Amino acid sequence: MGDRWARRRRRGAALIAAGTTIMLLAGMAISPASAAPRTGSGHGSVYQAYLVDAQPGASVSLVNGAGATVGRGTVDRLGSFLVRELAAGGGYRFVVGGKAGNPFAVRDESPPDRRLYTSQGLRPGLNYVRMRDGVELAVTVRLPVGKTLADGPFPTVIEYSGYQHAAPGDFLLGAVSGLAGISDPMAPATGTLLGNLVAPVAGFASVNVQMRGSGCSGGAFDLFDWPTTYDGYDIVETVAAQPWVKHHKVGMVGISFSGISQIATAGTRPPSLAAIAPMSLTDDLYSTGFPGGIFNNGFADSWLQERQADAEPAPSGGQPYARELVRRGDKHCKNNQKLRLQTQRIKHLIQENPTRNRSLLEHRSPSYWAPKVTVPVYLVGALQDEQTGPQWTDIIGRFDANRKVWVRMTNGAHIDSIGPQYLGPWYEFLRLYVDRSVPTQNDTLAALVPVLYGAVTGAPGRRLVTARNPGAASLSAARARFERDPRVQVFFDNGAGGVVPGDLSSPWSRSFGSWPARAVGDGQRWSLDEAGRLTTTPGAPSTVSFRPDPKARPAGTMDVEGASTEPWAASATYRWTPVPGRTGVGFVTGAQPREVMLVGPASLDLKLSSSAADTDLQATVSEVRPDGTEILMTTGVLRASLRATNASATALNPTRDWLSPSSLAGVQSVRIALNPIGHTVRKGSKIRVTITAPGGDKTSWRFDTPSTGGRVVNTLALGAGGSTLVLPVVPGARAGGPVPACEALRGQPCRRYRPAFNGG
Numbered sequence: 197m198g199d200r201w202a203r204r205r206r207r208g209a210a211l212i213a214a215g216t217t218i219m220l221l222a223g224m225a226i227s228p229a230s231a232a233p234r235t236g237s238g239h240g241s242v243y244q245a246y247l248v249d250a251q252p253g254a255s256v257s258l259v260n261g262a263g264a265t266v267g268r269g270t271v272d273r274l275g276s277f278l279v280r281e282l283a284a285g286g287g288y289r290f291v292v293g294g295k296a297g298n299p300f301a302v303r304d305e306s307p308p309d310r311r312l313y314t315s316q317g318l319r320p321g322l323n324y325v326r327m328r329d330g331v332e333l334a335v336t337v338r339l340p341v342g343k344t345l346a347d348g349p350f351p352t353v354i355e356y357s358g359y360q361h362a363a364p365g366d367f368l369l370g371a372v373s374g375l376a377g378i379s380d381p382m383a384p385a386t387g388t389l390l391g392n393l394v395a396p397v398a399g400f401a402s403v404n405v406q407m408r409g410s411g412c413s414g415g416a417f418d419l420f421d422w423p424t425t426y427d428g429y430d431i432v433e434t435v436a437a438q439p440w441v442k443h444h445k446v447g448m449v450g451i452s453f454s455g456i457s458q459i460a461t462a463g464t465r466p467p468s469l470a471a472i473a474p475m476s477l478t479d480d481l482y483s484t485g486f487p488g489g490i491f492n493n494g495f496a497d498s499w500l501q502e503r504q505a506d507a508e509p510a511p512s513g514g515q516p517y518a519r520e521l522v523r524r525g526d527k528h529c530k531n532n533q534k535l536r537l538q539t540q541r542i543k544h545l546i547q548e549n550p551t552r553n554r555s556l557l558e559h560r561s562p563s564y565w566a567p568k569v570t571v572p573v574y575l576v577g578a579l580q581d582e583q584t585g586p587q588w589t590d591i592i593g594r595f596d597a598n599r600k601v602w603v604r605m606t607n608g609a610h611i612d613s614i615g616p617q618y619l620g621p622w623y624e625f626l627r628l629y630v631d632r633s634v635p636t637q638n639d640t641l642a643a644l645v646p647v648l649y650g651a652v653t654g655a656p657g658r659r660l661v662t663a664r665n666p667g668a669a670s671l672s673a674a675r676a677r678f679e680r681d682p683r684v685q686v687f688f689d690n691g692a693g694g695v696v697p698g699d700l701s702s703p704w705s706r707s708f709g710s711w712p713a714r715a716v717g718d719g720q721r722w723s724l725d726e727a728g729r730l731t732t733t734p735g736a737p738s739t740v741s742f743r744p745d746p747k748a749r750p751a752g753t754m755d756v757e758g759a760s761t762e763p764w765a766a767s768a769t770y771r772w773t774p775v776p777g778r779t780g781v782g783f784v785t786g787a788q789p790r791e792v793m794l795v796g797p798a799s800l801d802l803k804l805s806s807s808a809a810d811t812d813l814q815a816t817v818s819e820v821r822p823d824g825t826e827i828l829m830t831t832g833v834l835r836a837s838l839r840a841t842n843a844s845a846t847a848l849n850p851t852r853d854w855l856s857p858s859s860l861a862g863v864q865s866v867r868i869a870l871n872p873i874g875h876t877v878r879k880g881s882k883i884r885v886t887i888t889a890p891g892g893d894k895t896s897w898r899f900d901t902p903s904t905g906g907r908v909v910n911t912l913a914l915g916a917g918g919s920t921l922v923l924p925v926v927p928g929a930r931a932g933g934p935v936p937a938c939e940a941l942r943g944q945p946c947r948r949y950r951p952a953f954n955g956g
Contacts, residue, residue, distance in 0.1 A: 233293035236275060240288060240302040241329035242422040246415075247277040247290045247297070248534045254293040261287025274509065278416055278538035281555070303329065305426065305464070313433040318403070320345065322364040324528045327408075327415075327430045329423060332532055334362040334412035335431070336384075336404045338396045341640070348440035350401035351631035353447045355391025356428055356461065357454035358417060358503060360384055362406035363517035367392040371651070381516035387759075389648070390449045390475075390614070398623055398641045400630075403435050403446075407457070409539055410506045411515045414532035417507035417539045420460060420481070420560040428461030436468030445470040447630035449622075451613055452476045452584060456562055459591075462573075463565025471572040471629035473622055475613035478584040479591040480561040482552045482854060487585065487897065488833035488868070489854055490812055490890060491546065494751075494898025495583050498758035500542045509536035551838070552854035566594035573601040574625040576613040579830070579874050580943030582763050582895035583610040586830070586871040589797070590849075592684065592711040600679070603711065606687040606702055607874055608942035609895075611652060611764040615700035616645060616660045617687060623662040624678060634674045635663040649700055655766035657700035658693065682707030686795055686874045690943075691766070692936030698766030700942075704932030712796035713926060718847040719798065720925040722785065722883075724914050728956020730783040730885060734916045740781055740954050741911040744811065744889035746901045748779040753945050756896045763895045763943070770945035772828065773892060775952050780888030781912065782952030783921070784820060791931050792877040796924030797849045798830065798870035800885060803913035809859040810837040811910055812901040814890040815868045817923070819875070820882040825938050826949040832870040833890045833899060839866045847922055863913060873924060875944075876931040885921050886952060887912070895943075 236250030245258055250271045258267035258279045267279035271292065282288075284304035290297045308328040316325055320339050324332045340350055355361065363384045370383020384392040388404060395402040408424055409417025418424055436444045447470050448458040455474035462472045478484045485496045510518035510533055521529045549556055558564050573595060577588045595601040602625070604618050614622075627635040646656035668674035685707050693701030708715075723734035753770040756762055775782065800815040816831045837857040844851045850867035877883055890899035912919050938946030 232295055234275075235290065235292045235295050235297035238288065238290040238297050238300050239330050240300045241331070242303045242305060242426045243280070243282050243284065244423055245279050245282055245288055245290070245300070245302055246535060246538070247271070247292070248275060250275050250277065250290070250292050257291045259289050259291055261285050272537040274534050274537050276535050276538055278535060280421070305422075307429065310433070312430070313437045316434050318435065318438050322362065325431065325434055327427050331408055331415040331423070332413065332528060333408060333427060333431065334406040334529070334532070336362040336364045338392065338402045338404065340399045340401060341396050345440050348401075349442040350440060351399070351626070352401040352403065352435060352441045353391065353395050353449045353626065353630065354403045354405060354431060354435060355388060355395070355450040355454045356405040356407065356431065356448065356457045357388065357450060358407035358410040358506060359387050359453055360411060360515045360517055361388045361391075361404050361454075362411055362413070363515075365517070379516070381520040387452060388450075388454065390451060391454070394641070394644070395449060397644050398626070398638060400626065401440065403431070405431050409536065412518045412521055412526065412529035412532055414535065416535040417503065419503070419542070420456070422559065425460040425559070426464060428457060429464040429466045432461065432466040432469050443470070443632060444468060445630065447626055448472040449626070450474065452610065459562035459569065460565045462571055463568035465568065465570060469571055471574070471625065472569070473574040473625060475576045476578065476581060476584055476610050477562055477588055477591070479563045479588050480557070482557050482561070483587045483590070484585045485546070486550070486552070486854070487587070487899075488890070489551070489835035489838035490833055491550070491900040492897050493900040494757040495759070495896040502758070504539070504542055507536055507539040509533040551857065563591050563594050566591050567597060569595065569598055572625070572629045573598065574622060575601065576604045576618045576622070578606055578608040578610060578612040578943060579872055580607060581610045582897065582943070583759065585897070589711060589872045601683060602681055603684045604687065605684070605874060606690040607944055608690045609763045612690060612700060612942060615690070616649070616657045617702060619645060620661045620664070621681070624664065628671070628675050628678055632671055634666070634668045634671060636666050638662040652761060653698070653700060653764050653766045655694065655696040655699040682709065684708040684711050684713070688874060688876060688931070689933055689936040689941060692933070692940040696766055697937060697940035698768065698942060706793070706795070706929065706932070708795065712848060712924060715926050716796050716848070716924040719922040722921045722923070723916070724783045724885070724912065724919040724921065726914055728781070728783050728952060728954045730785045730883060730921065730956065734918070737913065737915045737917055739911050739913055741909050742781045742887070743778050743904070743906045743909055744813070745779045745904050745906045746812075746889040746891045746899070747903060748776050748889070749773045749892035751891050751898050752894055752896060753892070754895050757898055758896070760896065772945040772947045774947065774950040775886055775888055778953050779906070780886055780952055781954045782884060782886040782956035784884040784956045785882050787822065787880050787882055788877055789879065791879050791929070792883070793926040793929035793931070794829070794873040794875050794877065794924055795926050797872045798924055799848055799850050799922045800832065800868040800870060800887070800919070801922065802866045802868065802919045803863055804836065804860070804866045805863045805911045806836070806860050807909040810835065811860065811908055812836070812890050812899065813866070813868055814888050814893065815870060816886045816888070816893050817870060817873070818884045818886070819877045820884050820949045821878070822880045824949050825946055826884065827938050827941065827946045828893065828944050829875045830871045830873045831893045832868045834866065834868045836860055836864070836866050839864065841867060848924055876929075878931065878935050883923070884956065
């Protein structure tokens with residue numbers, strides 16, 4: 197009995213020892229310090245790859261199909277990592293903490309299997325739609341006012357941006373609450389009004405799409421990189437496949453951010469896209485971010501900072517509706533925040549790329565995609581746009597291969613694209629090419645817009661006409677009538693066509709078959725001459741010197757740098773100050789014997805020397821009336837080291853690649869591109885050009901130009917063989933309306949004329 201007991205004790209001890217060993221091994225298995233890291237899940241996107249659900253803090257590398265390492269870093273605290281600018285192909289793997297994960301393929305631009313589109317159903321309200329790379333986008337569907345799905349199918353449009361777009365709250369109630377100072381986190385941003393309000397009132401179903409990396413959408417925000425562009429393709433095809441979409445074709449609408457996105461989406465040529473109607477867009481991200489090669493540390497900088505903030509992960513950051521939905525338990529929205537820490541630091545990119553890096557910017561810019569657009573286009577913009585900028589007209593020529601493009605432009609601010617004279621044909625365009633119906637007068641929409649304009653500008657705008665040819669016998673007849681509209685129509689004296697000065701109304705317009713207008717040719721040239729004269733008969737060679745100082749005047753004509761409704765008001769108040777002392781020079785013509793219509797881009801061609809190796813310049817063209825009132829027409833800026841023009845440059849448009857800075861030495865030819873003009877100088881008025889440091893003449897753009905303290909001396913060659921101004925004069929053209937009061941012209945500040953120190 198004693199031996200048996202001893203044997204039992206030995207067996208028990210062995211079992212305890214074994215159990216202890218097992219527990220120790222188990223403890224080692226669950227110890228975070230010694231466990232094999234989670235490899236997560238790797239996925240291929242369009243020229244990108246991303247990793248989610250991996251071990252935070254672990255080292256990570258990306259290996260391609262040939263076994264080469266093409267990216268490395270550290271998994272972020274949300275368990276994610278992303279690599280950009282990859283070659284398409286299979287066999288990619290993420291290696292996390294030395295352990296290889298799942299294989300996957302990086303995608304090219306080829307479309308996915310169509311089952312991706314036909315397998316997803318959308319209903320009214322908030323939806324989540326899967327893209328070709330597995331990322332979900334938040335999408336809010338709004339049916340025409342008063343309709344249900346049973347009333348379908350509906351003509352349908354898409355609005356697509358990174359603003360608070362897919363927020364499922366009521367747009368109108370949110371806007372009214374905002375005016376009362378009450379913030380509604382579930383209301384869409386006011387910049388999404390065309391999709392979230394106007395389109396449903398106009399009788400269209402509207403699909404409001406949240407760009408990846410913002411709101412409740414997944415992915416990382418990337419400012420029009422490849423995945424964002426091809427998300428547009430996927431959204432168009434998914435929406436068009438819905439049973440409630442009429443003809444299984446869709447249009448796209450939107451202003452500003454959602455105007456820019458339309459060009460890229462249409463450039464990918466989704467088969468189910470019927471037409472696009474972009475408003476207030478830009479031609480190129482560099483031209484808005486670095487006008488004249490100088491960083492725009494006003495509106496562009498503030499806009500980029502806002503987008504960076506919107507890309508922060510909810511609920512600790514990001515857009516209000518995303519924070520609110522995550523707090524309410526929306527699992528899709530919460531899960532879609534995983535890649536947010538992989539958003540690129542935009543400030544860092546700007547610092548690294550002061551010139552136009554083609555690989556970074558080319559495919560992100562509307563000008564790249566415009567030649568690829570084959571669907572009908574209705575494009576509207578303002579020539580004093582204080583946000584995206586007036587240089588947007590450079591994109592018009594990129595559509596030359598597309599016969600069905602109609603462009604409307606006007607003097608005015610960013611919001612003026614949705615004025616009644618453009619919104620009426622916008623409605624016709626969508627009815628004709630998306631709904632495929634003959635337009636009729638829409639009294640509901642006509643009743644809405646005066647309220648909308650009144651809230652935004654303080655004035656109701658002129659009556660909205662949504663059908664100029666309501667009696668057309670057929671769709672083909674109605675389209676034929678619309679297609680007789682000119683390719684380019686310039687509306688003049690916007691703000692002076694209504695009862696209230698500054699109202700959204702233009703009293704007259706002129707039509708052109710191309711841009712720039714062929715009739716303008718190489719423009720008309722004036723010489724900058726001594727005593728501040730601007731003349732067609734230059735005198736003897738001479739020079740004049742000035743000391744540019746960006747601190748000499750207020751930075752802008754208003755105290756706004758970010759998005760603001762102040763420049764949109766009918767009674768907008770500007771602070772446009774004269775050029776003080778010797779900080780700038782002016783040149784002025786004699787009184788014009790007849791009207792001078794200016795339509796198109798312009799150029800100030802300087803023969804310049806400087807005491808500095810580089811100098812930043814601004815040129816401003818204005819009209820000086822017989823009563824001493826001066827009215828701003830256009831401006832242009834240039835960092836002189838980026839003066840080299842390219843092979844596309846013309847007499848009126850000194851185009852550049854923005855890639856080859858070179859310092860100033862001796863007298864150099866420096867051409868400043870002036871933003872396009874749509875203005876008629878009246879008989880008896882004078883034309884003036886002033887040259888200063890950048891600043892003081894724009895509403896919300898600012899320029900990161902070095903302070904000079906008045907120590908830099910710039911010298912211009914004048915007279916024969918010297919500096920000249922080239923303007924786009926339409927020969928023999930006359931104004932179609934009376935002389936407008938200067939305070940009525942939208943987007944064009946005026947002041948009392950005061951000559952510069954040199955007499956001009």
